[in-house]
Amino acid sequence: MDEHLFRHESGRLVAVLTGQFGIRHLPQVEDAVQDAFTRALEVWPFRGTPDNQGAWLYTTARRRLVDTLRRDRTARLYAEGSSAFMATEPKVSLPQTDVPLQEHEIQDELLRMMFTCCHPRLPEESQVSLVLNVLCGFSAAEVAASFVMGLSAAEKRITRAKHALAEEPSLFNLQSPEEFGRRLPQVHKALYLLFNGGYHGSSPVSPVRADVCREAMRLTALLLQHPLGRVPASYALGGLMCLTAARIPGKVGGDGQLRRLAEQDRSLWDKELIRDGMGLLTDAAATEEVTAYHLEAGIAAHHAVSPDWESTDWKAILGLYNQLLQMRPSPVIAFNRAIAVAQAEGPAEGLKAIESIQDKDRLVRYPYYFTGLGDLNRRLGRMEVARGHFLKACDLVESPAEKQFLLERVRECSP
Amino acid sequence: MTEFTLLYRGGDLRRHSPEEIQKIYQKWAAWFEDLKKKNALVAIGHPLEKETLIVQSDKSVSDGPFAEAKDVVGGYSIVSADSLKAAAELAKGCPILERGGSVEVRPNMPLNV
Numbered sequence: 001m002d003e004h005l006f007r008h009e010s011g012r013l014v015a016v017l018t019g020q021f022g023i024r025h026l027p028q029v030e031d032a033v034q035d036a037f038t039r040a041l042e043v044w045p046f047r048g049t050p051d052n053q054g055a056w057l058y059t060t061a062r063r064r065l066v067d068t069l070r071r072d073r074t075a076r077l078y079a080e081g082s083s084a085f086m087a088t089e090p091k092v093s094l095p096q097t098d099v100p101l102q103e104h105e106i107q108d109e110l111l112r113m114m115f116t117c118c119h120p121r122l123p124e125e126s127q128v129s130l131v132l133n134v135l136c137g138f139s140a141a142e143v144a145a146s147f148v149m150g151l152s153a154a155e156k157r158i159t160r161a162k163h164a165l166a167e168e169p170s171l172f173n174l175q176s177p178e179e180f181g182r183r184l185p186q187v188h189k190a191l192y193l194l195f196n197g198g199y200h201g202s203s204p205v206s207p208v209r210a211d212v213c214r215e216a217m218r219l220t221a222l223l224l225q226h227p228l229g230r231v232p233a234s235y236a237l238g239g240l241m242c243l244t245a246a247r248i249p250g251k252v253g254g255d256g257q258l259r260r261l262a263e264q265d266r267s268l269w270d271k272e273l274i275r276d277g278m279g280l281l282t283d284a285a286a287t288e289e290v291t292a293y294h295l296e297a298g299i300a301a302h303h304a305v306s307p308d309w310e311s312t313d314w315k316a317i318l319g320l321y322n323q324l325l326q327m328r329p330s331p332v333i334a335f336n337r338a339i340a341v342a343q344a345e346g347p348a349e350g351l352k353a354i355e356s357i358q359d360k361d362r363l364v365r366y367p368y369y370f371t372g373l374g375d376l377n378r379r380l381g382r383m384e385v386a387r388g389h390f391l392k393a394c395d396l397v398e399s400p401a402e403k404q405f406l407l408e409r410v411r412e413c414s415p
Numbered sequence: 416m417t418e419f420t421l422l423y424r425g426g427d428l429r430r431h432s433p434e435e436i437q438k439i440y441q442k443w444a445a446w447f448e449d450l451k452k453k454n455a456l457v458a459i460g461h462p463l464e465k466e467t468l469i470v471q472s473d474k475s476v477s478d479g480p481f482a483e484a485k486d487v488v489g490g491y492s493i494v495s496a497d498s499l500k501a502a503a504e505l506a507k508g509c510p511i512l513e514r515g516g517s518v519e520v521r522p523n524m525p526l527n528v
Contacts, residue, residue, distance in 0.1 A: 007434050038436070041439060137433040
């Protein structure tokens with residue numbers, strides 16, 4: 001049985017049933033799917049898992065949904081009086097077919113739902129939360145645990161986003177290449193944010209949420225299955241995710257301790273994911289187009305093929321950061337570039353590069369800024385200064401693993 | 416070895432996330448598998464719907480008593496063990512216990528002498 005069968009089926013069922021019954025019935029669809037899962041939990045231990053789990057769940061959920069909608073209709077009919085009811089009820093005929101959809105139809109429904117969730121009217125964090133909740137089957141509590149978000153904040157965010165969606169007349173239209181192309185960058189962005197949220201462990205408890213990263217990768221693969229989704233940016237995004245996710249086994253040591261890129265045991269990196277990532281990068285290079293995802297993926301590729309931090313091609317990485325900074329001027333990217341400068345040209349040059357960052361005051365809540373400053377100063381022998389920076393970084397990180405790591409650095413700089 | 420009926424009651428009705436449901440299901444599957452391996456599972460039994468009718472001695476039929484959720488029998492299984500105590504030991508592995516439920520253990524009466 002799929003290790004995350006119910007999570008995966010949740011997204012599929014909600015997408016398919018919402019497609020059949022309409023986005024305004026999303027709450028009833030979700031309840032029906034929940035009921036089907038509860039039913040499975042009650043029955044499957046006794047009968048064994050059905051051969052076709054998806055079909056069993058689909059049939060059960062659909063029956064529940066039809067019963068609920070009929071009951072709701074009847075209740076409103078009596079409450080409002082039949083003529084009033086007929087006047088307000090939109091012309092909807094309950095879909096006749098009870099046959100489970102073909103796999104490629106299900107993939108299309110999932111994609112439709114994904115594009116619907118990435119609505120530009122919704123704040124980006126809401127799009128990401130919605131995708132994780134509706135498409136990936138994460139409860140509000142699990143969404144909250146994945147990012148830095150309280151439970152009630154996550155619930156509110158998701159509920160508000162669903163209300164906004166319910167006001168749309170229909171799900172996104174995948175058939176229109178113009179609309180698809182217009183919404184695609186937003187979908188890319190949401191998937192990118194989803195992956196980053198999992199990789200950089202914005203959760204206080206776990207420095208990496210590998211399951212969230214895997215979901216982002218799964219959805220990007222879904223996107224690449226659709227002819228309109230097969231654009232260079234999608235391949236680059238997929239490649240970036242694979243090459244980054246490959247490092248996860250090295251990022252968190254067996255002791256739960258966080259390891260920086262410079263110190264990771266690269267033999268732990270996932271070779272298959274590196275291979276997949278390189279393959280996707282090749283596909284991404286099929287045209288002349290270079291997006292920010294291409295550049296970030298290129299940087300990740302250099303790390304992936306280097307046996308260690310020292311022998312990495314820092315000049316090449318610096319070149320990529322120079323391009324990335326032009327495309328996406330931001331203090332965080334400028335800072336990452338400065339680290340590459342320090343590697344290619346020495347810590348003194350790196351510190352100069354940091355000094356010259358515009359808007360570097362925007363980095364004061366970014367812990368890696370202080371970690372980087374701490375490192376460079378330490379390498380130049382300025383222990384007191386370095387210590388101060390590491391302490392500041394320690395204040396800013398949430399997870400116990402990261403705090404522990406930084407306290408180690410503080411100790412190293414103490415007399 | 417005697418046979419015993421296990422009656423499952425309660426278990427929390429809180430809304431579970433898909434991932435939680437998966438974990439609970441895997442626990443049930445593992446528990447029944449374990450009983451099978453021990454040759455202790457006589458019949459896996461059946462889950463029961465919550466709807467109830469009660470036929471009284473005067474042949475009147477009424478809805479089930481409005482029992483508390485924790486008292487409603489949700490299903491049954493039949494196991495074999497050397498003693499009632501041993502059967503109860505087996506029942507300790509039932510996942511329903513983690514969810515606030517309980518298992519009643521009763522010896523099946525032998526039908527021969």
